Amino acid sequence: MSQKDQNAAYILQLFKMQTLSQLRASYHNFANLNTFEQAPIALYEPVNYIMNLGGKQIRPLLTLLATQMFKEDIAPALPAAFVAELFHNFSLVHDDIMDVAPLRRGKQTVHEKYDVNTGILSGDVMLIHCYNKLIKSYDGALAIQLVDIFNKVAIEVCEGQQYDINFETQDTVTISEYIDMIEKKTAALLGGALQMGAVIGGASSEDALLLDDFGRKIGIAFQLQDDILDTFGDPEKFGKKVGGDILQNKKTYLVARSFEKADMHTEQALKSLFNQTDILEADKIDKVRTIFEGLDIQNEATQLLNDYYRQAMVSLEKVNVASDRKILLKSISDELMQREK
Amino acid sequence: MSQKDQNAAYILQLFKMQTLSQLRASYHNFANLNTFEQAPIALYEPVNYIMNLGGKQIRPLLTLLATQMFKEDIAPALPAAFVAELFHNFSLVHDDIMDVAPLRRGKQTVHEKYDVNTGILSGDVMLIHCYNKLIKSYDGALAIQLVDIFNKVAIEVCEGQQYDINFETQDTVTISEYIDMIEKKTAALLGGALQMGAVIGGASSEDALLLDDFGRKIGIAFQLQDDILDTFGDPEKFGKKVGGDILQNKKTYLVARSFEKADMHTEQALKSLFNQTDILEADKIDKVRTIFEGLDIQNEATQLLNDYYRQAMVSLEKVNVASDRKILLKSISDELMQREK
Numbered sequence A, B: 001m002s003q004k005d006q007n008a009a010y011i012l013q014l015f016k017m018q019t020l021s022q023l024r025a026s027y028h029n030f031a032n033l034n035t036f037e038q039a040p041i042a043l044y045e046p047v048n049y050i051m052n053l054g055g056k057q058i059r060p061l062l063t064l065l066a067t068q069m070f071k072e073d074i075a076p077a078l079p080a081a082f083v084a085e086l087f088h089n090f091s092l093v094h095d096d097i098m099d100v101a102p103l104r105r106g107k108q109t110v111h112e113k114y115d116v117n118t119g120i121l122s123g124d125v126m127l128i129h130c131y132n133k134l135i136k137s138y139d140g141a142l143a144i145q146l147v148d149i150f151n152k153v154a155i156e157v158c159e160g161q162q163y164d165i166n167f168e169t170q171d172t173v174t175i176s177e178y179i180d181m182i183e184k185k186t187a188a189l190l191g192g193a194l195q196m197g198a199v200i201g202g203a204s205s206e207d208a209l210l211l212d213d214f215g216r217k218i219g220i221a222f223q224l225q226d227d228i229l230d231t232f233g234d235p236e237k238f239g240k241k242v243g244g245d246i247l248q249n250k251k252t253y254l255v256a257r258s259f260e261k262a263d264m265h266t267e268q269a270l271k272s273l274f275n276q277t278d279i280l281e282a283d284k285i286d287k288v289r290t291i292f293e294g295l296d297i298q299n300e301a302t303q304l305l306n307d308y309y310r311q312a313m314v315s316l317e318k319v320n321v322a323s324d325r326k327i328l329l330k331s332i333s334d335e336l337m338q339r340e341k
Helices: A003-014 A020-033 A041-051 A058-070 A075-098 A116-137 A140-169 A175-200 A205-232 A253-261 A264-275 A281-294 A297-318 A323-338 B003-014 B020-033 B041-051 B058-070 B075-098 B116-137 B140-169 B175-201 B205-232 B253-261 B264-275 B281-294 B297-318 B323-338
Strands: none
Touching: A003 A323, A020 A058, A020 A075, A020 A323, A041 A075, A041 A116, A041 B140, A058 A075, A058 A175, A058 A205, A058 A323, A075 A116, A075 A140, A075 A175, A075 B116, A116 A140, A116 B075, A116 B116, A116 B140, A140 A175, A140 B041, A140 B116, A140 B140, A175 A205, A175 A253, A205 A253, A205 A281, A205 A297, A205 A323, A253 A264, A253 A281, A253 A297, A264 A281, A281 A297, A297 A323, B003 B323, B020 B058, B020 B075, B020 B323, B041 B075, B041 B116, B058 B075, B058 B175, B058 B205, B058 B323, B075 B116, B075 B140, B075 B175, B116 B140, B140 B175, B175 B205, B175 B253, B205 B253, B205 B281, B205 B297, B205 B323, B253 B264, B253 B281, B253 B297, B264 B281, B281 B297, B297 B323
C-alpha cells in the first residue's frame, strides 16, 4: 500500500467512511437484490441485460459519495444511486437505437441483441421504474425533492440528445452550443446523482448545488475526453467503435474547434468530407483525423478538459465540510479521467 | 333540447356542476396555456403536433368528471387531466413506431411526419413532463399519491404493450390472457385518470378505487369495440387503416375466440393465413374476416363488451355520492361507446 493510500485509509477510518470498494460492494448488493424478475420476461430481461453489462457505475457511486460526505449511514442513498444508474442505462438503450450503435461496453446493444421495439419499450419501463423507486423508497418532502432534481436532469438529458441530433445536420456548431449540449446530455446526470446524494445526506442546499456544479464540470471534462478517445483512442480499450463520431458526422468539440481554427481551404475539405457518401469508412476516419491533427485539436481539447476539471475541483473545495471528507470524490474523479492518462 | 338533456341541465345547475362542454372548454384552455414552447423546437414541436391532433380527449375529461363528483371546483384537477392526456399521447407515439402505423386520427403519425428517432425522443420527454407537471402542480402528500397512481398505470401500459407484442408471435392466446393485456394496455389509464381525479376531489380511497374499476371495465369494453371496428369498421369513420390488426397478426379477442370456437379445419385455415406472406393485403383481410363471420365472432365480441359495460355501471353505482352526481360519467360512457351504435 502506498503512503497516499495509507493516508486515505486512515482518514476514512477516522471519519467512519466506507472505501470506494466498500461502497461499490454495497451498491452491487443492492442492485442484485433489485433486478427485475417480474413478467413479462421479454420486457424485463433486456433491462437486466443492460444493467449487468458492467460499466464503471460511476453515477451510483457519486450518489453514495455525496451522501457519505454529510453522514455516516449511506444505506438511505442506495435507492437513489440505483435510480441514477437505471436512468443512465435507459438513456443508453434509447440513444443506441438513435445512433444505430452495434456495441455498448464491448457487447451487443439492446436493440441489436433483441430488436428496436424491445429497446424502445424496455427503455420506457426503465424510465418509469426510476420514478417508482424514488417514490417507494423515500418519504414525503424528501421524495418530492428527489423527483424534482431527477425531473430537471431527465428533461435536460432529452434536450441534450436532441441538440446532439440537430448538430448532425447543422453546417456548423459553435463551441458554446457544443458545451451546452454535452452539459445537458452527459454532465447534468452526474450533477444530479451527486445532488440527490447530498440531499439524502442532509446537506444544505448551497452544498447540494456546489456538488451539482462539481458533477457538471467533471461531466463536461469526461465528455471532452470521450470525444478525443472516439477519434484518437485505442479500439481495444475504448469498448466502442473508434471513429464512430466521424462516421456519424457528429459535431464534437473537435469539429467545432476545427471550424474556428481552419483556413477556408481546410474548412471546405472538412465540410465536403461530412457530405461525402462514396468514401470508404476507414478513409473518411483517416482524412478527418488528419485534419484534426494538422490543427492541433487534440491538444486543445485536452487543455479545455483540464480547465473544466480544475473548475470542478474549485466547486468541490467550497463545499462546507472538512476537506478530508472529500478525498474519495477526488480520487474517483481521477479514476474517471484515468483512461486519458 | 330533449327532455333528457333538460333534466341533466337542471341537475347540473342544482349541484353547481359544469356540463361536459364546459369541462372540455376548461381543459382546452388549460392545454392551450400549457403547450411546449421551449427549445429545442425539434424536440417539442412533435409533442404539440400530437397533442393537437384532436381525438376525443376522454382521459382528461374523466379526471375532471371524477373530481367534480366530489367537489365543485375542478381547477385543481386540470394539471392531472393534462398529464393523463400527455401520457396517452406519449404511448401513442411510441406504439405507432412499434406498430409501423402510418396514420393516427386520420393524420400522419409522429414518426411518419418527422422520423423514428424524433418519435422516440419526443415520446421520452413527454413521459418525463408528465411527472414534472404532477410534482410542480400538487403539494406534498397529494403529489406523492398522484405519482403513485400514475406510476402503477404507466408500468401496466408498458407491460400490456409487451404482451400485445408477444401475442403477435404466439401461436394462440387465451381470452383471459387477452383481457389481461387490454386491461393493462388500454383500460388501466382510464381507471388511473378517474382515480387521480377522485383523489384530487377528496374522495375516500374506496370511492377512488371504485372509479378506477369503473374506468378499467369501460376501457376493456372500449378496446373490444376497437377490435371490432379495426376489422369490421367503416374506413371513413375509423381514422385508422381498417384491417390493420389482421395484417399485423394481432391476436385480438376476435382471434382468441375464433381459436376457441373453430373446428380443426377452420383453425388450420386461420393459422396458415397468419403465417402466409405471399398474399395480397386485401385478400388476407377478406379471408380472415370471412372466418370471423362464419363463427359469429362479431356478435360474441359485442355481447362481451356489453357485459363489461354493465359491470362498469355496477361499480359506478356503488360510489358513495348522490346518484345525480354521476350523470355526466354515464353520458360520457355512452358517448365513448357511441361509434359502435
